[in-house]
Every structure is written in structure tokens, then in C-alpha cells.
Amino acid sequence: MLALIDTCHATREARGNLCACLEPSRIERLRGVAGDLRLGPGDVLFRAGQGADAVFGLRQGVVMQSRRLADGRRQVVSFHFPGDTIGLTDDTHGCEAVALTRVSLCRIPLAALDEDPALAAQMRRIAERALASALEHALALGRMTAAERVCRFLLETWRRCGRREELHLPMRVADIADHLGLRPETVSRCFSDLRRDGIVGVLHPDGTLELPDPGRLSRLSGQG
């Protein structure tokens, strides 16, 4: 567990790591309450409607959060990558969280927040960032074309995964579609167009996609 929290701390990013803000002494204290968790592809971290008594720091792997309307229509709320904090909600989970790959998380009981004001403050910052990012996403859904949404998604994911040459996308096309408010066929067509124009490389069977020119993606994503 010691190693776990250290790794969690090492992954620190401006984005939203719960431990990122804490001084060593605080982290020391956190060790006592944080739990370890490992999941495989398809495993459920929590379900919609379930009570929330902890948040999770994602160390390794990719997690997807989604909601459903009664008639089956699905909205994929977010994809999470290492360093992200998952499970932030008001007493009851509104979404279901599923692992898309092998995943390793550390579990932080909400009770720990009441005991540590610095942790609670960091939690608020994370909630604020999540809110800002949800509003950005709403702007994309409400005001961007299909092509723009796909470009923005790739660009955003690229940024969040460390701006490497290649992107690892373990989710299915249908998941991306439900994230962007589109149909899988539409997402597929957008990918094909981007490939044809040389803006993205081929999508390898393992989910790896090459991004030769993120700058061009940016221009196509409606002033991202």
C-alpha cells in the first residue's frame, strides 16, 4: 500500500490528483486509510444509484463512466486515465464506472476528508475542475459538428495522456459515440476521413492510434 500511494503521488498532474497537493506528512497520514483495488476489463467499480462512501485515485488503466436513460439510450460521461480522481458525487453515484483495461486504484474513504481540511480543499478543486470540464463537454455536444467533436475528443485525450506520439484508446467505437452524442457509424466515418487526410494514422489492433500532427487536429476541433 505504501508503494501505491507513492505512485499515486508520483503521477501528480495539474489535472486532478487527489494526493498532488499534499505535503509528505499528509500523505503519511493518508496511508492509514487508503485501500488498494485491482480490476480487470469489464469489472464494475460502482453502479448508478449506489451510495458513495469513497473516491478512487486511478493509478493504472482506463475507466469509463456512463449513464442510461430508461429506454436504453446511453451517455458515456467520461473516460479516466492514470492520475484522475473518480467517484466524485453527491452522496449517490449518478453513473456506473467500469474498467476498460486492467486497472489499479487506491480507495480513499470520504470520512478521511472530514479529518483533513487540506484533503477536503483539494477535493473541492477537483470537483471544480470536473465541473469546468463537464461544461466544456456540454459546449461540444451542443454546438459542435460531428467532425469537430471527434477531433476534440482525440486532442483532449492526447493531452490528458501526456501528449505522446501515439494514443492508446482501449474503448470501443460505440463508447466514443455515446460519449460524443453520435452513432458509431458517424464516429467511424469521421475517423476514416481523418485517416484519409493524414491527420491520424492507422488504428492498430491493440487500440493504438498515431497522431502525427496534433496542431492540425486542434484547428479542426473548433478552436480547441
Place this chain on the structure above:
Amino acid sequence: MLALIDTCHATREARGNLCACLEPSRIERLRGVAGDLRLGPGDVLFRAGQGADAVFGLRQGVVMQSRRLADGRRQVVSFHFPGDTIGLTDDTHGCEAVALTRVSLCRIPLAALDEDPALAAQMRRIAERALASALEHALALGRMTAAERVCRFLLETWRRCGRREELHLPMRVADIADHLGLRPETVSRCFSDLRRDGIVGVLHPDGTLELPDPGRLSRLSGQG
């Protein structure tokens, strides 16, 4: 100012009143730091990009928050009604906030949060609710038809305004359209259809709309 905070406290709702959670002694302390603010229609509370050093409790009136893409496309992020807390963000405002009516607010410096853990905790709850509501909205934008979005908007606004027989809608059709990711013409057509079917009454010149049967609206809003 005393009366202001009392009113703010009196407006308490489960929804998101900053003062709602506080015991009288806390509120007493808040009096020392909270400021009063009054705006008229069209006045700007804050702009996008501006640093955020305070949040605002809305006592009276309606406030609209919006963002813009570089090419002019606009997303109306939210409408706020009495009892709401406005201005929650990560250090810099991502939206512009404008008064749609005469508005009265109390201003709470963020510094006050550092001094009062209970206030900070309430702030976190408010951020979490705002996040949940932003995700709901994203679901609507991504997965609902134009008619469903309009019904959901009316229903949601009706709930937030105290479930009265009539609804006060001081915003323009274009504002609702930019909120729902639609064009004004489309929103207008949806309203006309609802009127034709007797689901809403006439929209009076002062912005008042009668809602004879919220239950039917609910059924039309995609399992709202």
C-alpha cells in the same frame, strides 16, 4: 446586510444554498465578510477569463451564464434562480454571468472558505451538485431530441422555481436555444407544438408561461 443574509438563509433549499447548512453562529460570522450586490437587466456579474475571488448567493432575480467559441457560437451554460450559488470555478471564470432581470446577490469572498471548514464543506457539496447537473445536461444535449430537450428544460426550470402553476421565463428564445444546443426557430416550433397540444399555456408578454400539466411534460422529456 443583516437582512440580506437572513433572506439568503430563509431561501434555503436542498438545491444549493451556501448558507443553508450553517448554524446561526456561523451565519453571524459570515455577516462580517459577505457583501451586497444589485444589478439590472444586462449587467455583467463577471466575465470569462476573469479571476475568481468570490462566489455569489442569488437572492432575487435570474442570472444567465454563457461561454463563446472563437467563431461566435455560444453555449448558455445555465440559468440561475433565487437560492442558487453562482461563480463556482477553479481560480478563473470560464463563463460570463449576466443578469436577466433586476438581481440582488450576496458576495462571499473565497477567503472566507479557508477560515470556516463547514462553509468549505458546503461549497464542496454545491460543486458536486453542479457537476451532477452538468452531466444531466450533457446527457440531454447528447442523447435527446429537440422536443425532449425543450420539455426537460421547462420541467427542470419549473422544479427549480418552486413548482408553481406558472413559470417566469425572463430569457429570450435565443438564450434557451443556445442552452439546449438548438436554433431559436426550433425552440419556437417546439413551444408552438406544446401550446397546440395544450401542454403549456400561452407565453404572456411579461415572460409568464402557464404549465397546466407538468406530469405530461415529464412524460415527454424522455423519462425526466
Place this chain on the structure above:
DNA sequence: CGTCAATTTGATTAAATTCAATTTTCGTGG
């Protein structure tokens, strides 16, 4: 009463969905 802006309504167009068919990928077992 006249002007301007906002809304409403109508006709046409464009974008994305839907339906359908084909190809590719992936897991399983021979």
C-alpha cells in the same frame, strides 16, 4: 403611429441517423 427587434411560420437544404451489406478483428478449438 412608426420603427426596430424578436418571434413565429413556411420552404428548402444539410447533417447525421437509420437501415443494410460487407469487411475486419478476435476468441476458440481443432
Place this chain on the structure above:
DNA sequence: CCACGAAAATTGAATTTAATCAAATTGACG
């Protein structure tokens, strides 16, 4: 290692929804 079957992704054609363009109506305000 290769063949087979199921699931996913891709591509094509038709349809639907909402956007766009355009005109008429309504309402606010001097």
C-alpha cells in the same frame, strides 16, 4: 498454427431531424 464463428467496425444508400434561408407577424418603445 490455422480455420471457424461471433462481434465489431467500416462503407454505402435512404431517410429523418434540425438547420438554414426567407418572409410574415407580433410586440416594445420612442
